Amino acid sequence: AQSVAQPEDQVNVAEGNPLTVKCTYSVSGNPYLFWYVQYPNRGLQFLLKYITGDNLVKGSYGFEAEFNKSQTSFHLKKPSALVSDSALYFCAVRDLRNRDDKIIFGKGTRLHILP
């Protein structure tokens, strides 16, 4: 069975500092990994995804994520945080070996960027 863990409920970062939101996953086969962001009273917005290839994936709004197979991690990063990055971030995984398209989401990490 596939699962994903976001170990931090909340992350606080000062504006202009680098940020990292952590995610680890568990799948039987190869993973298909995603990050989504949810702003207040909005739906989830796709940020980036990893299927195969380069371990560093670049996405929207200056975000990137690094796939680490040995540590089964897919941490979200940004070199310089903006106050507008404050939101709820979800990591998600799909097992490419599964026949269905079910994606499992983590519980989310609330990111606070302090001015």
Add this chain to the structure above:
Amino acid sequence: DSGVTQTPKHLITATGQRVTLRCSPRSGDLSVYWYQQSLDQGLQFLIQYYNGEERAKGNILERFSAQQFPDLHSELNLSSLELGDSALYFCASSVDRGTQYFGPGTRLLVL
């Protein structure tokens, strides 16, 4: 704007009632997914349809059902509503096995 639309945006109803949530996928997307987001359970996958057929099932209660119509829009039917069904219900769509794009959600409040 993801291109996925959901109606209504808000719904207030009473326990024991039945409601229907509607979703229109992005143009060209054949898959539709339904999710429930609540404070205590997080984001839970309910069900997926692909081109009118059920493809995957998650933690969907027997009181809930869904369908996808020939024009590819989908409806989620929630019946015998309970207080605990109050949540945000999201629809997402994708091309076959692709990235899922989410609608703005329907906020359901059961009183």
